[in-house]
Amino acid sequence: MKILLVSMNNLHFTRWSEQLRESGHEIYWFDILDQGYSPAMSWMTQVTGWKKGFLKKKGRSFIKKRFPKFFSFLSSKLDVSVETAFEKALLEIQPDVVHSFALYISCTPILKVMNTYENVKWMYSSWGSDLYYYQNIPEYLNDIQKVLPRVDYLITDCLRDHKIAIKHGFKGDFLGAFPGGGGFELENIQKRIKTVSERKVILIKGNQNRSGRALPVLEAIVTIKDLLTDYQVVVFGTKNQDVFEFQNETNIDIQVLGWLTHDQIINFMSKALIYIGNSNSDGMPNTMLEAICCGAFPIQSNPGGATAEVVTHRLNGLLIEDCEDHMEIREQITFALDNNEVLLDAFKYNQTYAQEHLSRVVVTRKVLKIYDIIYS
Incomplete structure (x- = not known):
């Protein structure tokens, strides 16, 4: 099976994905923040380096620090959007399932694409305050209520969040509550x-x-x-x-x-x-x-x-x-x-x-x- 993981690079994600190393599945990772290639996850196929549309190697940090407004303008005009890069990866990989980690980081930015390709299975892992805290902020609640009806499978780190997800529109299959980074050594x-x-x-x-x-x-x-x-x-x-x-x-x-x-x-x-x-x-x-x-x-x-x-x-x-x-x-x-x-x-x-x-x-x-x- 082809699994396309969508996440930022953090410790929880690294630990969770490590469980799939010897699974026999084809594992791909779309780096949602384009933080760069990760040697620690060299065993999977990484989709990184997709964002920079100008000054790909040098000068970006200098411009961002010295001329932030000009940087924002160039970035908005010349950098590749998350939607464009993710859709390209989705079409090239043709995954059996997309697995997003954290709603506001890895679900909301790709929702439009996932709605376009509605036959692609979508799994979402809720972490920490992902639902419990952000449901109380109107703009985030709006995203929550847009994403959850599209999600096919849900994993949480506590049973409480399954109830919250149902409250806000989740109708898919709940796969269980597990520690956010998997088990402990x-x-x-x-x-x-x-x-x-x-x-x-x-x-x-x-x-x-x-x-x-x-x-x-x-x-x-x-x-x-x-x-x-x-x-x-x-x-x-x-x-x-x-x-x-x-x-x-x-x-x-x-x-x-x-x-x-x-x-x-x-x-x-x-x-x-x-x-x-x-x-x-x-x-x-x-x-x-x-x-x-x-x-x-x-x-x-x-x-x-x-x-x-x-x-x-x-x-x-x-x-x-x-x-x-x-x-x-x-x-x-x-x-x-x-x-x-x-x-x-x-x-x-x-x-x-x-x-x-x-x-x-x-x-x-x-x-x-x-x-x-x-x-x-």
């Missing part, structure tokens, strides 16, 4: 995992932006600093200056880090007693799933009930229902620190859950069956 993780008694790190995702809400977590941490004398608090993945300033304003052993490599994150998670992720919008948080795989006890926000599909409150983690309420977050952290038996039981439960539901081997097997169903 548990064999590699198992080599690093510490026992619960060895764990002295409280790990906090540091996003403070449109959806990330790290500051309420840090406000909660400050109010319980007397309970943290035996722990190191590590905040990772932030660019926010307010988050960085916390390490200078408290007497807590707190380390605020910027962007880490994936390997560094796994190392921290494998020795963290507690992992805390907090946001006002998400699908099934991939970072939380990795924390579960690594044995860290998850305390996670629960927008729209998505997290509750995996985490049962006070069984294998704790749910934050109000991401802005630092007192609620304080209560959850305190409960975790005061109930070591819960943490021990959750560790065992989550390790079994990871093996049965989050393993790369298990998820890939299910994903390949999905593509086979479409082709049959």
